[in-house]
Amino acid sequence: MAQQGRGRLDDAEFRRRVDELKERHPLSGVVGRAVKLKRAGREHQGLCPFHPEKSPSFYVNDAKGFYHCFGCSAHGDVVRFVMEREGCTFREAYRRLANDDLPTWTPQERAKAQAEDRLxxxxxxxxxxxxxxxxxxxxxxxxxxxxxxxxxxxxxxxxxxxxxxxxxxxxxxxxxxxxxxxxxxxxxxxxxxxxxxxxxxxxxxxxxxxxxxxxxxxxxIRGSALRLEPPGPAVILAEGPEDGLSLMQEGPGLPVWVPFGTSMMPAVVFPPEVRRVFVAGQNNTAGRVAANKAAISLSERGLEVRLVWPAATFDDWNDQLRGAAR
Structure with a gap:
């Protein structure tokens, strides 16, 4: 029993150190060593490091501590960035960051940035x-x-x-x-x-x-969703309004919500009655990867999750509704 208690303490201490690292280092200082960033209001903008593009769609928000690409839906914090960029585990990413000479900011600077961002x-x-x-x-x-x-x-x-x-x-x-x-x-x-x-x-x-x-x-937008119907014990999450309405028109009769992008699905705040979530993915490669990531994240929140897809000949649910095969 003592050994189990020690393990839980170690996990708690590790999480505390991860949180401290995130608070101590502005995300743009880490991302900026791999991506050329420039100021865009209170954020930083650059070409996405996770997919080819000519116009920048990749944004870094220091106050919120996350990056997001509007092109490929890549999303995460400083640890996730290192994991995805260098192909390593969560603990390995933390060790690389903890042993590196990174830009820092004071708690006062962070609090000021967060207050301005919230306003x-x-x-x-x-x-x-x-x-x-x-x-x-x-x-x-x-x-x-x-x-x-x-x-x-x-x-x-x-x-x-x-x-x-x-x-x-x-x-x-x-x-x-x-x-x-x-x-x-x-x-x-x-x-x-x-x-x-x-x-x-x-x-x-x-x-x-x-x-x-x-x-x-x-x-x-993050944490919210377009509710096409009131919540119930089970909810379908669709990427966009067109897919959501297509599912509502031809689907199984469950409430359909749209969080405006698959990458936003894990952050949706559900009322307590929602216990089961159907992730309605899209049939292209990026869509399948994003849907699987969303399903894993939602499962980690204690929700019962199931992935559902359009028929193989269709890219998305609206294509299926219209019979527009690829």
């Missing part, structure tokens, strides 16, 4: 809630044509709306760009409150084409 987050949440409140039900707008072109014919929930919103903002002046037609999806936190949105803009600003120009998030 910026709150301002973005306020903007997101304003855009969401000003939007209207999709059924009464031209936005309905977008979903019809994607084969989605069911009645849409109130959390999926349509409005005229800007797609960019000048970081120096704070001025928003011109308003464009967009689908506006509400991102709800663990209590069900809207804390962010995802905006789906259309090619040529024409919803009837059924082709998106881009998807842009605003507010607090």
């Amino acid at each position: 910026e987050d709150l301002a973005k949440e306020q903007d997101a809630r304003r855009f969401y409140a000003d939007a209207m039900p999709v059924a009464e707008t031209e936005g309905r044509a977008y979903f019809r072109a994607r084969g989605i014919t069911i009645d849409l929930p109130d959390t999926v709306r349509f409005g005229m919103v800007p797609s960019w903002r000048n970081k120096e002046t704070g001025e928003w760009g011109r308003k464009r037609p967009a689908i506006i999806c509400g991102a709800q936190d663990g209590t069900g409150a809207v804390v962010g949105i995802q905006r789906i803009f259309f090619k040529n600003d024409n919803p009837a084409l059924g082709t998106k120009d881009c998807k842009l998030s605003l507010g607090t």
Whole structure:
């Protein structure tokens, strides 16, 4: 028994040292030795080290202590970065970091960065809630044509709306760009409150084409999800709104939620009644890898997890709904 107690103490001490290491070293100081980073507001931006790209989609946030790539969905903290970059275990990554001469910052510097980051987050949440409140039900707008072109014919929930919103903002002046037609999806936190949105803009600003120009998030997305239906004992997680609505239209009748990317699935905050999660993956290589990672992370939280896939001839669930085989 004494030996078992000692093992638990060692594990606790190891975790404490890992947490101290994360707090002591800004993530950009570690990532910056492998990736050329430049400032982008309160974050750092560069070319992703995990997949080939010409335009930077890789971001590092020191205040939150994580990196995220909007191209390949790579996501993690300083230890995960070393593990993925150097192909080593968690403990090996910690040892390499602990024995290295890394840039440091004081607790005061870290606290200041976190406070400033949180203030910026709150301002973005306020903007997101304003855009969401000003939007209207999709059924009464031209936005309905977008979903019809994607084969989605069911009645849409109130959390999926349509409005005229800007797609960019000048970081120096704070001025928003011109308003464009967009689908506006509400991102709800663990209590069900809207804390962010995802905006789906259309090619040529024409919803009837059924082709998106881009998807842009605003507010607090990590930890939240678009709830297409109220929670139940089991929930399906889908990568995007189109996949989620396709599953809702042809699926098994379980509630469908969309955390806006497979990499965001492990962070979703569920109400206590949710005990089982179906991860609805996509059939491309990156999608399968991301879905499996999400399933492992959700299982580690004590949830019962099952992976589900479209038929082998389809890339994603919306392709399957439309019969658009690859």
